Amino acid sequence: MKNPIKVSNAVIKRLPKYRRYLEELKKKGVDRISSGELSKMIGYTASQIRQDLNNFGGFGQQGYGYNVESLHRQIGVILGVDRDYGIVIVGSGNLGQAIANYMHNYGTGFSVLAMFDVKPELVGRRVNSLAISDFDELGVYLAENFVDIGVITTGAESAQRAADDLVKGGVKGIWNFAPVDLQTPSLVALENVHLSDSLHSLIYYINRTDNLQ
Amino acid sequence: MKNPIKVSNAVIKRLPKYRRYLEELKKKGVDRISSGELSKMIGYTASQIRQDLNNFGGFGQQGYGYNVESLHRQIGVILGVDRDYGIVIVGSGNLGQAIANYMHNYGTGFSVLAMFDVKPELVGRRVNSLAISDFDELGVYLAENFVDIGVITTGAESAQRAADDLVKGGVKGIWNFAPVDLQTPSLVALENVHLSDSLHSLIYYINRTDNLQ
DNA sequence: TAGATTGTTAATCGATTAACAATC
DNA sequence: TAGATTGTTAATCGATTAACAATC
Numbered sequence: 358m359k360n361p362i363k364v365s366n367a368v369i370k371r372l373p374k375y376r377r378y379l380e381e382l383k384k385k386g387v388d389r390i391s392s393g394e395l396s397k398m399i400g401y402t403a404s405q406i407r408q409d410l411n412n413f414g415g416f417g418q419q420g421y422g423y424n425v426e427s428l429h430r431q432i433g434v435i436l437g438v439d440r441d442y443g444i445v446i447v448g449s450g451n452l453g454q455a456i457a458n459y460m461h462n463y464g465t466g467f468s469v470l471a472m473f474d475v476k477p478e479l480v481g482r483r484v485n486s487l488a489i490s491d492f493d494e495l496g497v498y499l500a501e502n503f504v505d506i507g508v509i510t511t512g513a514e515s516a517q518r519a520a521d522d523l524v525k526g527g528v529k530g531i532w533n534f535a536p537v538d539l540q541t542p543s544l545v546a547l548e549n550v551h552l553s554d555s556l557h558s559l560i561y562y563i564n565r566t567d568n569l570q
Numbered sequence: 571m572k573n574p575i576k577v578s579n580a581v582i583k584r585l586p587k588y589r590r591y592l593e594e595l596k597k598k599g600v601d602r603i604s605s606g607e608l609s610k611m612i613g614y615t616a617s618q619i620r621q622d623l624n625n626f627g628g629f630g631q632q633g634y635g636y637n638v639e640s641l642h643r644q645i646g647v648i649l650g651v652d653r654d655y656g657i658v659i660v661g662s663g664n665l666g667q668a669i670a671n672y673m674h675n676y677g678t679g680f681s682v683l684a685m686f687d688v689k690p691e692l693v694g695r696r697v698n699s700l701a702i703s704d705f706d707e708l709g710v711y712l713a714e715n716f717v718d719i720g721v722i723t724t725g726a727e728s729a730q731r732a733a734d735d736l737v738k739g740g741v742k743g744i745w746n747f748a749p750v751d752l753q754t755p756s757l758v759a760l761e762n763v764h765l766s767d768s769l770h771s772l773i774y775y776i777n778r779t780d781n782l783q
Numbered sequence: 784t785a786g787a788t789t790g791t792t793a794a795t796c797g798a799t800t801a802a803c804a805a806t807c
Numbered sequence: 808t809a810g811a812t813t814g815t816t817a818a819t820c821g822a823t824t825a826a827c828a829a830t831c
Contacts, residue, residue, distance in 0.1 A: 367822070369774050373767035377749065391788060400751075403788095404824050411790060419789040420831045436770050437777040451671050455664030459765070505776065530776040532769060536590065538613075546775035550768055552672070555761055556745060557586035557649050562759035563718065563743040564650040580798070604812060616812095617800050624814060632813040633807040 364412045371409055372432055374399060379429035391422035442467050443504050445528075447519040448511035449474040449482075449489045452534060456508055461485045471498055475515060495519070499526020509533045577625045584622055585645055587612060592642035604635035655680050656717050658741075660732040661724030662687040662695075662702045665747060669721055674698045684711055688728060708732070712739025722746045 378399055382390060392403040399406070410416055410428075413435050417423045433439045444460060446453045449472045460467040474480060475492040482489050490498065492515070499522065507523035509516050509531060516535030523531055523545075530546035533539055536553050591612055595603060605616040612619070623629050623641075626648050630636045646652045657673060659666045662685045673680040687693060688705040695702050703711065705728070712735065720736035722729050722744060729748030736744055736758075743759035746752055749766050 365822070369771050370767070372774070373764070373770035374751075376770070377767070393788080402824060404826090405822090407789065408791085408823080415790060417789050418831060419829070420787045422788065435774070437773045438770055442773065442776075451664055451668030455668050456765075458664050463766075506772070530772050532772055538587075546772055546778075548768055548772035548775070550763065550765065551586070552669075552763065553676075554583070554586035554590070555763055557589070557651055558582050559719070559743050559745055559759055559761035560650045560655065561582050561585070561648070562761070563655075565759075578798070606812080615800060617802090618798090620813065621799080621815085628814060630813050631807060632805070633811045635812065 368409050368412055371401065372436055375406070375409070376429060376432045376436065376438075379425055379432065382425045383429055388425050389422050390425055390428075392417070394422075438466060441465070442506055443470050443502075444468060444506045444508060445470055445495070445498070445504050445523075446472045446508045446510060447474075447492070447495060447523070448509060448515070448535075449479050449484065450476075450510065453508070453510035454484050456510060457484045457487070470502060470504060473498075475511075492519075495522045496526060499523070499528070504528050506530045506532060509535050509539075511535055513537045581622050581625055584614065585649055588619070588622070589642060589645045589649065589651075592638055592645065595638045596642055601638050602635050603638055603641075605630070607635075651679060654678070655719055656683050656715075657681060657719045657721060658683055658708070658711070658717050658736075659685045659721045659723060660687075660705070660708060660736070661722060661728070661748075662692050662697065663689075663723065666721070666723035667697050669723060670697045670700070683715060683717060686711075688724070705732075708735045709739060712736070712741070717741050719743045719745060722748050722752075724748055726750045 375395075378395065392406045395406050396403040407417075413431075416428050416431055430439075444467055446457055446469060453472060453474070457469050457472060460469045469485070469487060472484060472487060472489045473492045473495050474489050479489050480491050504526065505528065507519070507526075507528040507530075509519045509523075511519050513535050516533065516537050517539060520531055520533070520539045520541055524541055528545065530548070531539065531541060533547060533549045534552065536551055538549070539547060541547050588608075591608065605619045608619050609616040620630070626644075629641050629644055643652075657680055659670055659682060662670075666685060666687070670682050670685060673682045682698070682700060685697060685700060685702045686705045686708050687702050692702050693704045717739065718741065720732070720739075720741040720743075722732050722736075724732050726748050729746065729750050730752060733744055733746070733752045733754055737754055741758065743761070744752065744754060746760060746762045747765065749764055751762070752760060754760050
């Protein structure tokens with residue numbers, strides 16, 4: 358794998374999709390695929406697919422294409438999903454629980470280590486046999502345990518406080534679902550899922566008769 | 571408002587963010603703002619903000635800037651969030667319920683009309699006093715009721731079937747949370763929230779020491 | 784070998800930024 | 808009026824697509 362000096366965000370956002378399609382192909386027992394065939398399935402141009410992959414090295418073979426199994430694995434390595442991540446969930450309402458279940462059922466790759474909430478009625482409740490802790494214990498927990506990722510599924514009002522605790526506690530990445538733009542140091546990776554923004558842009562397209570997007 | 575021939579997707583994705591910040595300003599009692607000040611808050615260049623807004627018309631005034639209240643309202647009109655939308659949720663697990671609660675608490679703008687699930691143990695259960703129906707009743711429900719948006723929070727295996735029923739039932743937009751790329755006619759607006767893709771790109775950035783993104 | 788398909792360079796396209804005249 | 812700031816055109820930048828030589 359080449360040393361990726363600087364790969365554009367647009368490319369990174371496409372990698373999981375490539376991996377997802379390769380997983381499908383693997384399941385179907387397909388063992389080789391050309392950029393042209395992938396293009397037809399995914400909808401990106403063959404040229405773009407080859408460009409994207411070549412940011413990280415030449416995974417294909419002229420005249421043959423790509424080996425499905427190997428490319429799937431290598432994209433996994435590039436993304437870093439070939440190892441395990443410890444996760445805490447801050448905000449244990451429906452959304453937090455949905456994510457806990459997702460991680461739990463997904464099987465390998467993610468371990469939900471702890472969940473937190475401010476609401477007394479949620480504290481102590483069990484989600485997949487893990488008891489929800491009081492939000493105030495977040496700082497102490499992080500000081501005593503190694504955690505890779507903090508998921509913020511609190512309301513907007515608690516989100517920045519949660520982020521501050523997570524950063525202080527040394528997490529490497531924050532997956533934020535609260536509808537605010539968090540202030541975090543650039544060394545902590547931040548990925549936002551702004552559901553209300555997403556819904557609003559859906560509504561925009563609904564109101565264009567010609568939504569060819 | 572100008573007749574927007576074709577506004578790029580990138581612009582549309584930024585509109586909800588502008589609106590969110592203007593809402594904040596409104597709450598704080600600020601009544602005018604320049605593109606330069608907005609730029610400092612949001613992080614986009616002043617030039618970009620002015621370009622974006624001018625896709626839809628001149629909302630500002632030279633020497634003054636933009637009226638917060640008026641710009642907020644006008645972006646609402648552009649997005650179409652100035653009226654109400656009827657929604658059905660297909661897949662009533664944690665994620666579906668989280669979205670139902672979100673719509674419910676958000677107050678105005680969205681009405682969850684019905685929820686569906688394949689699992690017998692979920693059918694009949696109430697979420698905000700709305701009983702979950704059997705997935706098989708989706709088609710009939712849509713034939714008899716007018717629905718704007720269908721939310722797909724099923725597993726991957728049922729998602730396309732849900733989408734087909736929704737399209738047949740005449741919804742105008744689909745908000746898809748299942749980790750698949752749905753096949754839908756271009757007249758139906760489609761917005762995907764691929765949580766696993768989002769998580770995977772977070773993991774990529776976690777593994778770069780210099781994640782200046 | 785001949786055909787297929789990659790890896791990579793060059794061309795194009797689109798989006799962002801800069802600049803500034805218009806004007807409140 | 809003078810200062811501020813927009814609306815808009817032009818310049819730049821980056822990402823996508825096209826083309827094709829390399830090579831399996």
